[in-house]
Amino acid sequence: MSALRELYQEVILDHNRSPRNFRKMENANRKVEGFNPLCGDHYTVYVRLENDIIQDVSFEGAGCAISKASASVMSSVIKGKTSAEAKVLFDGFHKLVTGSADGAVELETLGKLAAFSGVSDFPARVKCASLAWHALMSAIGSKDEVVTTE
Amino acid sequence: MEQVLIGETQKIFDVYGVREDFPILKHWVNGKPLVYLDNAATSQKPQVVLDAMNHYYLEENSNIHRGVHTLSDKATHSYEAARVKVQKRINASSPKEIIFTRGTTESINLVAASYGRSHVRSGDEVLITAMEHHSNIVPWQLLCEEKNATLCVVPINENGELILEEFRQLLSNKTTIVALTHVSNALGTVNPIKEMITTAHALGIPVLVDGAQAVPHMKIDVQELDCDFYAFSAHKMFGPTGVGILYGKRHLLEAMPPYQGGGDMIRSVTFEKTLFNELPHKFEAGTPNIAGGVGLGATIDYLNNVDMESLARHEQELLSYATDALSGIGGVHIIGTANEKASVVSFVIDNVHPHDIGTVLDDDGIAIRTGHHCAQPVMQRFGIPATARASFAMYNTKEEIDALAKGVRKAIGVFS
Numbered sequence: 001m002s003a004l005r006e007l008y009q010e011v012i013l014d015h016n017r018s019p020r021n022f023r024k025m026e027n028a029n030r031k032v033e034g035f036n037p038l039c040g041d042h043y044t045v046y047v048r049l050e051n052d053i054i055q056d057v058s059f060e061g062a063g064c065a066i067s068k069a070s071a072s073v074m075s076s077v078i079k080g081k082t083s084a085e086a087k088v089l090f091d092g093f094h095k096l097v098t099g100s101a102d103g104a105v106e107l108e109t110l111g112k113l114a115a116f117s118g119v120s121d122f123p124a125r126v127k128c129a130s131l132a133w134h135a136l137m138s139a140i141g142s143k144d145e146v147v148t149t150e
Numbered sequence: 151m152e153q154v155l156i157g158e159t160q161k162i163f164d165v166y167g168v169r170e171d172f173p174i175l176k177h178w179v180n181g182k183p184l185v186y187l188d189n190a191a192t193s194q195k196p197q198v199v200l201d202a203m204n205h206y207y208l209e210e211n212s213n214i215h216r217g218v219h220t221l222s223d224k225a226t227h228s229y230e231a232a233r234v235k236v237q238k239r240i241n242a243s244s245p246k247e248i249i250f251t252r253g254t255t256e257s258i259n260l261v262a263a264s265y266g267r268s269h270v271r272s273g274d275e276v277l278i279t280a281m282e283h284h285s286n287i288v289p290w291q292l293l294c295e296e297k298n299a300t301l302c303v304v305p306i307n308e309n310g311e312l313i314l315e316e317f318r319q320l321l322s323n324k325t326t327i328v329a330l331t332h333v334s335n336a337l338g339t340v341n342p343i344k345e346m347i348t349t350a351h352a353l354g355i356p357v358l359v360d361g362a363q364a365v366p367h368m369k370i371d372v373q374e375l376d377c378d379f380y381a382f383s384a385h386k387m388f389g390p391t392g393v394g395i396l397y398g399k400r401h402l403l404e405a406m407p408p409y410q411g412g413g414d415m416i417r418s419v420t421f422e423k424t425l426f427n428e429l430p431h432k433f434e435a436g437t438p439n440i441a442g443g444v445g446l447g448a449t450i451d452y453l454n455n456v457d458m459e460s461l462a463r464h465e466q467e468l469l470s471y472a473t474d475a476l477s478g479i480g481g482v483h484i485i486g487t488a489n490e491k492a493s494v495v496s497f498v499i500d501n502v503h504p505h506d507i508g509t510v511l512d513d514d515g516i517a518i519r520t521g522h523h524c525a526q527p528v529m530q531r532f533g534i535p536a537t538a539r540a541s542f543a544m545y546n547t548k549e550e551i552d553a554l555a556k557g558v559r560k561a562i563g564v565f566s
Binding site for chain 2: 003007008016017039040041042062064065066125128
């Protein structure tokens with residue numbers, strides 16, 4: 001069960017059971033829906049972006065453990081970052097879950113996001129892990145919209 | 151494959167003998183013996199089918215219907231023999247009523263595009279049901295948009311059964327065609343299609359049946375059903391992918407315009423006028439999946455040696471064993487509890503997403519389907535985004551269902 005344990009690490013199980021920042025944000029100035037038509041995962045990511053700094057981020061919706069935990073961990077590491085810093089984190093995270101990360105150095109810079117290292121062994125789950133991130137990138141990059149993983 | 155005789159009449163289905171016919175069932179996945187419970191998506195193939203296709207490519211490969219040489223004769227003979235086998239299997243009155251397509255989806259699209267376009271007019275209605283696969287929704291939706299017609303939908307009840315009273319009320323003189331599934335892929339419900347066909351015919355309305363999920367479980371007699379069209383796929387009944395069948399009543403097919411233009415479907419072509427070939431070739435433009443057709447023929451031969459009554463008993467035992475095993479686990483809810491069901495069990499687990507169930511089971515070599523099963527309206531009806539679905543075929547065993555139940559308990563343990 002080692003690959004499975006690698007996938008569902010304790011951090012992920014914990015964030016799935018008790019997702020952080022799992023709420024609607026009334027004073028958000030950016031809001032994007034993320035939707036995976038393949039499995040029905042559906043989240044709304046709220047962002048309050050001021051002077052290019054992510055002051056607050058939250059999400060609501062439903063989906064699998066990987067997508068929910070990913071949205072939760074993302075929301076807890078992204079607060080206070082500039083949009084450029086968020087983009088750097090996303091690039092590192094994306095490399096990690098698609099299996100193109102470059103060893104321990106990148107893992108260190110990713111912090112809690114490193115818990116998603118097991119996803120790269122499950123290609124079908126990459127979209128789950130990156131769904132909320134795509135919504136966030138869209139939220140800080142442009143106007144309100146719906147993004148899908150397709 | 152052998153059937154053991156007990157007493158005078160009841161045959162026991164020799165599932166372990168059947169398993170020997172399917173080489174893939176000996177495989178291991180993720181360090182565990184494969185437990186293949188995704189048969190409603192596609193079934194596995196017996197060795198005889200693989201051998202027939204291999205034989206075709208090794209010894210007969212050639213194009214059909216036009217060659218004067220020996221190989222072309224052999225290939226044509228094998229391919230057309232498959233058509234006759236299908237005709238006899240479903241008791242169609244003529245091989246001309248058997249059209250080969252790419253799959254059930256194309257069979258339905260053919261009827262929607264050919265029969266539908268020439269019969270549906272502005273203001274007309276096409277009647278489908280709330281448990282259709284997307285392939286029996288979207289072709290009709292496209293047709294209705296094009297013709298400014300209305301797509302009407304027979305609703306289902308809490309158990310996942312069609313509400314027949316609503317069906318009767320929805321039929322009217324505006325209804326041009328009824329298209330409904332024989333067996334629901336997402337819920338397992340077996341619909342009373344014979345009764346529904348009789349009701350529609352009383353008003354002169356033709357009926358297309360999507361039989362993709364029915365053919366692996368039961369013997370179909372199209373004349374007894376009196377359906378006007380019956381669509382199904384080889385790959386769900388232990389045959390190859392890429393071959394579908396459309397049965398249509400001859401007088402309907404004769405009157406229908408061609409679906410696609412090209413080679414094989416013509417009698418003569420000039421730039422002024424094309425004369426179309428006779429049935430069934432009128433609907434079979436281009437070089438078909440010859441090897442697939444040959445494989446389908448071998449599939450029918452294989453199924454003709456299976457006693458369908460003892461198979462049905464075996465599958466119903468699997469269904470009730472799985473239903474008991476899963477519903478006995480706290481937090482598991484079965485979606486689709488119709489009285490008449492094929493061996494399909496869709497379920498959800500409190501606080502565990504189907505996608506995660508699928509991944510945990512796969513780690514133990516157990517293959518199930520998770521998602522909306524190309525039946526999003528069914529998911530919407532039950533207010534869920536997705537289900538996990540275990541679908542059983544002739545080669546599945548109670549031991550495999552034990553493994554499924556154990557895996558489900560494990561998944562609950564991981565996420566609780």
